[in-house]
Amino acid sequence: MGIDNIIAKLASVGADLSTRNAVRMALSLISEDEELTDQIYVEIKNKAYKEDFAKVPVEKRAVFIPQCLRNVKECPAEFGEYGWKCTKCGKCSIGDIIEYGEKLGYKQFYIVPGGSLVKKILKEKVPKGEIKAALGIACWPELAEASEKLSILKIPLQAVPLLRAGCINTLVDLERVKMALEVGLTQESKNPAFSTDMNPQQTL
Numbered sequence: 001m002g003i004d005n006i007i008a009k010l011a012s013v014g015a016d017l018s019t020r021n022a023v024r025m026a027l028s029l030i031s032e033d034e035e036l037t038d039q040i041y042v043e044i045k046n047k048a049y050k051e052d053f054a055k056v057p058v059e060k061r062a063v064f065i066p067q068c069l070r071n072v073k074e075c076p077a078e079f080g081e082y083g084w085k086c087t088k089c090g091k092c093s094i095g096d097i098i099e100y101g102e103k104l105g106y107k108q109f110y111i112v113p114g115g116s117l118v119k120k121i122l123k124e125k126v127p128k129g130e131i132k133a134a135l136g137i138a139c140w141p142e143l144a145e146a147s148e149k150l151s152i153l154k155i156p157l158q159a160v161p162l163l164r165a166g167c168i169n170t171l172v173d174l175e176r177v178k179m180a181l182e183v184g185l186t187q188e189s190k191n192p193a194f195s196t197d198m199n200p201q202q203t204l
């Protein structure tokens with residue numbers, strides 16, 4: 001059963017889907033695999049925050065990119081206060097993501113090694129009003145955790161899952177990243193940030 005169908009089934013029985021724990025409980029009631037918890041929670045939050053994200057000016061949106069997408073062997077980027085400084089050398093997809101985002105007006109890209117640097121950046125920039133929305137690329141559990149924390153901070157998140165997770169050489173659906181970047185900036189109908197039909201072969 002696809003994620004959309006499972007969400008519809010849970011909604012039809014009036015299940016509480018407001019938190020990760022609630023989703024976990026609801027899945028156990030309909031005998032579905034608990035591993036789906038994070039996927040369903042993230043997809044629900046993506047939908048819930050789409051409109052709020054769309055209203056945030058592009059320069060106030062932060063894009064968080066995991067360092068595992070880098071070409072570790074050949075990446076010439078240096079590590080700075082806010083993560084890796086991509087030179088857009090063309091050896092991995094991060095340069096393409098940044099280039100596409102910049103064309104749309106994005107100014108804030110953070111290539112981060114993990115959640116602790118994300119927390120530091122948010123702690124510093126949210127109170128100053130420099131970050132009012134976030135687009136995050138990560139594995140499902142990290143996205144679910146970020147979704148929970150950003151909800152508390154009232155920062156709308158659009159989350160894009162990695163197609164292949166791990167510590168190095170991960171993979172993301174770049175079409176999905178591009179369309180998530182476009183939320184609120186182009187025709188609404190083009191945004192599949194909530195689509196669950198992921199094609200592992202899709203690239204820019």
Ligand code: SF4
Pocket residue numbers: 070071074075076077085086087088089090091092093094095096
């Ligand atoms: S595109 Fe950026 S992140 Fe990727 S290998 Fe080159 S400098 Fe590193």
